[in-house]
Amino acid sequence: MKAKRRVVTSSGRSAGASRTPVQRRSRPATDPVAPRPGTEARPASALSGAASDNGRGPVVEVDLSVDLGRGLVLPNPILVASGTFGYGVEYGDVVEVDRLGAICCKGTTLRPRIGNPTPRVTETPGGMLNSIGLQNPGVDAVIEKYARTWAGWKVPVIVNVAGESVSDYVEVTRRLEGVPGIAAIELNISCPNVGRGGLQFAIDAGAAGEVTAAVRRATDLPLLVKLSPNVADIRPIARAIADAGADALTAINTLSGIAVAPDRTKPLLGNIYGGLSGPAVKPVALRVVYEAAQAIKIPVVAIGGVTELADVLDFLAVGAVAVQVGTAIFADPTLPVRLVDELAAECRRVGVATHLDLVGTALPPRAGAPSAKGVEYRP
Amino acid sequence: MTMRLAAAELVESREILPGQWLQAYHAPAIASGSRAGQFIHVRTGDFSGMVLRRPFSVNTADTATGIITIHFRVIGRGTEWFTRLRAGDEIDLLGPLGRPFEVDPRSSHLLLIAGGLGMAGVRMLADEAIRGGRQVTLLFGAASSREVYPSSLLPDEVEYVVATDDGSLGHHGFVTDLVPSYEAWADQAFACGPSGMLAALARQAEGRRGRLGVAKLGRKRGGGRGDPAGSPAARRKAFLQVSMEQNMGCAVGACLGCVVMSTTGVPQRVCREGPVFASEELVWEGTWS
Numbered sequence: 210m211k212a213k214r215r216v217v218t219s220s221g222r223s224a225g226a227s228r229t230p231v232q233r234r235s236r237p238a239t240d241p242v243a244p245r246p247g248t249e250a251r252p253a254s255a256l257s258g259a260a261s262d263n264g265r266g267p268v269v270e271v272d273l274s275v276d277l278g279r280g281l282v283l284p285n286p287i288l289v290a291s292g293t294f295g296y297g298v299e300y301g302d303v304v305e306v307d308r309l310g311a312i313c314c315k316g317t318t319l320r321p322r323i324g325n326p327t328p329r330v331t332e333t334p335g336g337m338l339n340s341i342g343l344q345n346p347g348v349d350a351v352i353e354k355y356a357r358t359w360a361g362w363k364v365p366v367i368v369n370v371a372g373e374s375v376s377d378y379v380e381v382t383r384r385l386e387g388v389p390g391i392a393a394i395e396l397n398i399s400c401p402n403v404g405r406g407g408l409q410f411a412i413d414a415g416a417a418g419e420v421t422a423a424v425r426r427a428t429d430l431p432l433l434v435k436l437s438p439n440v441a442d443i444r445p446i447a448r449a450i451a452d453a454g455a456d457a458l459t460a461i462n463t464l465s466g467i468a469v470a471p472d473r474t475k476p477l478l479g480n481i482y483g484g485l486s487g488p489a490v491k492p493v494a495l496r497v498v499y500e501a502a503q504a505i506k507i508p509v510v511a512i513g514g515v516t517e518l519a520d521v522l523d524f525l526a527v528g529a530v531a532v533q534v535g536t537a538i539f540a541d542p543t544l545p546v547r548l549v550d551e552l553a554a555e556c557r558r559v560g561v562a563t564h565l566d567l568v569g570t571a572l573p574p575r576a577g578a579p580s581a582k583g584v585e586y587r588p
Numbered sequence: 589m590t591m592r593l594a595a596a597e598l599v600e601s602r603e604i605l606p607g608q609w610l611q612a613y614h615a616p617a618i619a620s621g622s623r624a625g626q627f628i629h630v631r632t633g634d635f636s637g638m639v640l641r642r643p644f645s646v647n648t649a650d651t652a653t654g655i656i657t658i659h660f661r662v663i664g665r666g667t668e669w670f671t672r673l674r675a676g677d678e679i680d681l682l683g684p685l686g687r688p689f690e691v692d693p694r695s696s697h698l699l700l701i702a703g704g705l706g707m708a709g710v711r712m713l714a715d716e717a718i719r720g721g722r723q724v725t726l727l728f729g730a731a732s733s734r735e736v737y738p739s740s741l742l743p744d745e746v747e748y749v750v751a752t753d754d755g756s757l758g759h760h761g762f763v764t765d766l767v768p769s770y771e772a773w774a775d776q777a778f779a780c781g782p783s784g785m786l787a788a789l790a791r792q793a794e795g796r797r798g799r800l801g802v803a804k805l806g807r808k809r810g811g812g813r814g815d816p817a818g819s820p821a822a823r824r825k826a827f828l829q830v831s832m833e834q835n836m837g838c839a840v841g842a843c844l845g846c847v848v849m850s851t852t853g854v855p856q857r858v859c860r861e862g863p864v865f866a867s868e869e870l871v872w873e874g875t876w877s
Contacts, residue, residue, distance in 0.1 A: 295842030299860075303593055303682070303840075315844070323855055328835040330845035332640045332666070339837065344844045344855060487639040536639055539838045540631050542682070543593065 271556040272563045273549065275310070275531050277508050278456030281393045281431035283365060283531060285310040285549045286564060287521070290512050290535030291369035291395060291435075292316060292341065296355045297362070300542050307363045308546045310531060313459075314351070316371040316397050319381050321347040326479030331468050336487025336514070337536055338468055340480035343371050348381045352388055360390030367433065371397040375420050379427045386428045394430050396421065396455075399437030399462035411437035411446065411462070418449035425454035433510065435459040436497065438490070443497050444504040451505040459510045459533065460497045464490055487536040488514040495527050502528025503572060516544070518551040525564060526571035589621030591685055591840065598677045599655060605735055608661050608705070609671055610647070616654030618683050622646045624713035625778075625831055625864040628658070628683030629839035632669050642666045643836045643859075645708040645780075646684065648715060659708040685839050686863045689713050689778050689831075690823040691720070699774035700726040701789060703763055703781025707737045709831035709863070710780050718745045725749065725770055729763025729785065732756045764788045771796050776824075778864075780831035790867035793828035817852065817869055818861055826866030834858045 273285035289297075291313040297306055306312065324344025331338050345351065351368070359366040368391055372378040378396060385391050398410035398420055410416045421434055434450045436443060438461040447458060463484025468477040494513025502509045511529030515521060516537040524532045534545045556564055596615035604610045618628060629641040644658040662668050673679070691698065691713075698717045700710045707728065717724045725747040730736050733756035739748050750758030751766055759766055764785060771777070771792070779789050815822035823829055837845035841860035849871040850856045856865065 293838065293843060295838075295840075295844075299838070299840045299842040301590055301840075303591060315842075321854075323849075323853065324844065324847070327847060329847070330640075330835045330837045330843070332638060335637055335639065337639055337837070339843070339845060341844045344847070346854075539640055539843070542840075 269557070270562070271553045273310075273553055273556070274563075275508070275565065277393070277431060277433065277510070277531070279393075279429070279431040281365065281456065283310040284363070285552070286525075286531035287545050287548045287552065288313060288367070288510065288531060288533040289538060289545050290533040291397065292339070293535040293538045296351070297364075297366060298355070298358060303542050305546055308549060309364045310549070311365045311367050311392065313367045313369050313395050313533065314355070315345055316343045316369045317345050317348050317351050317381060318343055318371050318373075319348055319377050321345065321350065328477060328479055329483075331477050331483070333466070333468060333485065333487075334489060336485050336489035337539075338466055338478060338483030338485055339463070340478045340483035342480060348384050352384065352391075356388050356390040358390070362390075365392030366390060367393040367395050369395045369397050369435070370424075375423045378420055379423050382424050382428045382430070386430060391430070393433060393456075394424070394428065395433040395435055395459055396424060397435050397462070399435050399439075411435075412440050414445040414449040417446050418453040421450045421453035421455050431456045433457045433459050435462050436501065437462045438493050438497050439465050443500050447501040447504045451507045455507060457508040457510055458501055458505065459512060460501050461490070461494045461513050464493060486513070488516055490514050491520060491523075495523060498524060498529050499527040499572070502569065515548075516541075518548060518555060521548055521552055522555065522567060523571075525567045526569070528569045528572050530565060530568055589617075589684060591683055592617060593680065593682050594618060595678050596656070596681050598673050598675055598679065600675060601671070601673060603671075604659075604738060604741065608659065608735075609667075610657055610659050610741070611670065611673070612655050612657045613679065613681075614654055615656050615681065618646070618681065619649040619654045619656045620651045622649045622656065622684040622712075623688035624716045625688035625709070625829075626684040626686050627839075627863060628656070628681045629685055629836070630658075630670075630682075631680040632666050633679075638666055638669070640666075640837060641682065641839065642670070643685075643839055645712075645831070645863075647708045647711045649712060659705070659711065661705050682839065686859055687820075687861065689829055689864050690820045691717065691722075692776060692824040695775035696722050697773050697775045698722050698724050699767070699770050699777040700724060701729075701763060701767065701777060701779040701781070701785075702726065702737075703729045703779075703785040704731075704735065706779070706781030706785075706831070708780070709833075710778050711742075713778055714743060714746050718743050723747075725774070727751070727763050727766045727770070729753075729781070762788075764792065767792055772800055774827075776826075777828045778831075779828060780833075783833075786830045786832070786867075787872040789828060790830070790870070790872050793826075793867050796827055817850075818856070818865070823864070823866045823869075826868055828867040829864050830867050830870070831863045832858050832865060832870075833863070 275286045276282045288311040296314050297312040322343050325340045325342030370381045410420045432455050434455045463486045466485040470477045491514030498511045508530045510531045511524035512533035515534045521532050596613035600612040627643050627645045629643050631641050632638045647657040647659040649656045702710050714724050727749050729751045732754045751763040834846035837843035839859045841857050846858040847855035
């Protein structure tokens with residue numbers, strides 16, 4: 210099925226009305242905040258699996274659209290992650306790109322970068338390490354080469370922006386501003402693979418807020434900020450980014466790790482350090498999303514080890530409104546499109562008209578409250 | 589042919605050398621759509637533990653039967669998984685991928701140079717060349733006679749010359765030692781093997797023109813605009829083409845995991861611009877320093 214793109218209106222639906230279960234079907238896609246437990250009655254029918262106990266019969270049409278703020282309405286919540294899908298053109302006919310929720314393109318910097326020495330990738334148990342090092346032709350070349358193609362697509366393209374300084378991020382953003390075909394920006398302040406690849410911005414709440422605010426001032430494009438899991442406590446950083454004007458958060462980037470060469474004389478990767486991704490990181494991603502979703506009021510886009518529908522549902526349950534598929538694309542390029550269909554089928558099965566009704570079901574009942582335990586961090 | 593996802597059924601699997609396997613799969617679209625030098629990217633069955641596909645050169649492709657073969661050494665859990673497949677099992681493959689060897693229409697003498705598993709990279713070119721009426725000499729290097737590719741698996745028309753590091757079969761030494769005897773005979777050379785071997789061959793190829801005192805093949809009198817580096821035309825004119833190997837992620841050019849450094853200073857993707865390159869396109873020493 211193809212989800213409808215809703216028009217932004219304020220036609221008489223108050224936020225309160227939209228959050229009662231009987232109104233779920235017409236919940237405006239413009240509500241930027243995902244329903245959270247405590248502000249909304251639990252969708253009991255969803256959990257019980259009874260499709261018709263609300264007296265309206267089974268849901269036949271499911272609306273998977275999701276609003277990430279500032280007019281960025283994705284047709285569905287399945288995105289492809291930066292660095293795993295190139296510029297959207299590489300998979301050619303193998304993937305129906307127009308059926309994706311959005312494409313996050315390869316990390317883009319102001320000037321061209323040649324990236325890190327090889328080997329750059331290696332498989333690890335349940336995952337992989339990569340140390341590409343942000344190889345890219347620079348923002349101007351990216352615009353020249355791909356923007357025209359993107360403008361012809363229905364799928365929104367989110368440009369992943371990386372840099373070494375606040376001014377780098379701002380300048381790249383300025384050049385992307387107003388270019389047809391570019392739907393949003395995802396700030397990559399969390400690349401673990403380059404000495405000055407921006408990770409310094411992701412590990413400090415002050416710096417994260419500063420770079421987010423600077424980019425926010427420079428653009429009206431919807432702004433996502435991608436978090437690093439390589440921090441002691443994600444919550445102050447998430448709050449700083451939200452307060453600085455980000456429209457949504459993406460969590461998580463890869464975890465820093467290394468592998469050893471087969472002859473054991475040196476680390477395997479040319480860059481020594483790489484970023485771990487794949488199913489191995491899913492529990493970490495779930496934890497970060499779980500915490501971020503409770504700390505902030507803006508939508509969270511989850512990423513980390515999604516390989517099947519159950520993973521998508523898990524991330525929705527801990528508060529994400531959308532998910533990105535990354536490493537799994539390498540093994541199964543058609544997975545993201547299939548997940549769109551499977552998620553719609555799941556919504557029909559449990560009797561909800563939008564996947565947003567499945568969001569936050571595993572969060573603690575008190576909305577917005579930080580985790581009551583507070584002792585999870587033993588870095 | 590553009591790449592596609594296809595299911596392929598294992599027809600035959602056998603260990604042709606210690607730890608080295610030859611497997612035949614029924615994949616008609618790939619068999620008829622592949623050219624020598626291209627590869628396939630195959631998914632392992634145990635996705636929970638192994639998240640990456642495995643790239644294999646198309647070792648041979650038979651359009652009539654729809655059979656392709658792959659030749660690999662067991663080096664880890666992924667390749668070991670493949671050896672446990674039985675006839676009738678299906679694999680999920682993506683291909684054909686990458687760019688093929690470029691043979692100049694005027695070339696009648698092809699020199700193929702393979703080191704160890706590099707045989708899989710050039711094996712199909714021998715078939716293609718013979719079908720095209722060309723003469724093929726295949727120089728093969730291995731550590732010892734135990735690892736020498738069986739001549740019974742090669743077309744009869746190929747002149748097969750072997751070198752072993754320990755001298756247990758054929759020339760005692762490296763396969764690169766044999767090249768000077770053939771470089772005047774050959775119109776073009778095609779190589780696949782360990783990076784040290786390819787670097788040595790690239791150095792040899794560099795001086796060839798001067799040593800033989802011949803014009804570069806296909807060069808028009810008075811020069812004119814050269815073909816852009818990396819174009820099929822430019823590769824056809826290079827004496828040596830090499831098939832490169834790198835750890836690979838996506839194999840379609842999206843992840844930039846499998847690059848090699850080019851003389852332009854821009855890393856080239858083995859899966860997309862390669863795996864075949866003209867030797868003069870690449871930097872062979874101190875690539876990232």
